Amino acid sequence: MRQVRRNLVRFPSHFMFELSREEYQEIIRSQNATLEQGAYSRYLPFAFTEHGLLMLSNVLKSERAISMTIRIIDVFVKMREMLANHTELYGIRR
Numbered sequence: 001m002r003q004v005r006r007n008l009v010r011f012p013s014h015f016m017f018e019l020s021r022e023e024y025q026e027i028i029r030s031q032n033a034t035l036e037q038g039a040y041s042r043y044l045p046f047a048f049t050e051h052g053l054l055m056l057s058n059v060l061k062s063e064r065a066i067s068m069t070i071r072i073i074d075v076f077v078k079m080r081e082m083l084a085n086h087t088e089l090y091g092i093r094r
Helices: 002-006 021-030 050-059 063-085
Strands: 016-018 046-048
Touching (some): 046 050, 050 063
């Protein structure tokens, strides 16, 4: 994510955050990944909000990055639609 690190001003804390080492290890364990010690990046991965993904699409220009960003944004839209139709999921009554 060199482009993200080069453009940190575009990603305030409510757009993106870096996972802690503990969170990252939990993800690796939950996915049954078997990486050797030190076989992964020296940087921890980022987690993006929906708005962070929109900003990310302005930074990453490859066709694959654009395609993946569109797919992920579509997932956010579907999640929002599902929550709107099932308000009991977040404790609000209509």
